[in-house]
Amino acid sequence: MLCDFTVLGFESSCDETGVALVRADAAGQVPRLLSHALHSQVAMHQAYGGVVPELASRDHIRRVLPLTDAVLAESGRSLDAVDVIAYTRGPGLAGALLVGAGVACSMGAALGIPVLGVHHLEGHLLSPFLSADPPEFPFVALLVSGGHTQLMRVDGVGRYAMLGETIDDAAGEAFDKSAKLMGLGYPGGPALSKLAEQGDPKAFALPRPLLRSGNLDFSFAGLKTAVLTQARKLGDELEARKADLAASTEAAIVDVLLKKSLAALELTGLDRLVVAGGVGANRLLRVQLNAECRRRGVRVHYPELHLCTDNGAMIAMAAAMRMASGAAEPSKRYAFDVRPRWTLGED
Structure with missing residues (x-):
């Protein structure tokens, strides 16, 4: 095993190209x-929703390759200084994964x-x-x-125990699909959160799916349906009440994430929480988690905001x-495959 080494990493699982x-x-x-x-690639995909x-x-x-050149130039190093090359093998879009793996x-x-x-x-977890x-x-x-909402106990690198996960739509999908129902632009999640700042989170009584299920699983498909139903009820009033509907939707999603996370801490007896992934950048989620964790004496950690998305x-x-x-040990076997569907912890 190498003791001192430099890793060049490639991420290409969806719509961000990252090199580091x-x-x-x-x-x-x-x-x-x-x-x-x-x-x-947000600007490119906006036209297609x-x-x-x-x-x-x-x-x-x-x-x-231009990003690779930029990373090497910024670090003041050449390819000769790289000891290992890492890439995203999965999950993600098959064609996108193949680009990073092939390079x-x-x-x-x-x-x-x-x-x-x-x-x-x-990658997100760490x-x-x-x-x-x-x-x-x-x-x-x-x-x-993105399409994942999971709670895990993490005892070390590669030592992960699933506590609960989504059984249908993930939190990110609930944000994006609800935004689309409201006629907001792509990407929907950030657009909904921005609009929600102008609305009343108590304006509509939206459901908190599985909040009292007795387990740590998630379900957000029913919330999306409730948003659709409410939007149809509003009819011509939707435009005037859109900020309130956005705020109520965000509040419902954040409430579930908050309370399930606190329940996981109680179940495990741990006093440290890590929040990772794109939705982890949500301002309301951070504010409420910080407040509750501070009250309970729990340390909470996040990635830097610019590293919440894929990178x-x-x-x-x-x-x-x-x-x-x-x-893990890197290999000089250069034949590769990708795994568009891949459960964390599965070989």
């Missing part, structure tokens, strides 16, 4: 981010250095270690990323932490 360099200097220390670059997989894949091809493995073969495929959600206030193991993790830094960090802990 991470350095692990010594065992026992958290690896540090040297540089990273990110390109978002959502991600178009083929366009996403083609844009990754255009962006990945990583071909570059590894050309340089004669090993490569390591990384689970996208593990991304708070890139922050100025990194967590310590063990902790409860709330993963709210190469989280992939390089996850690879570095897996290697430093002995949870």
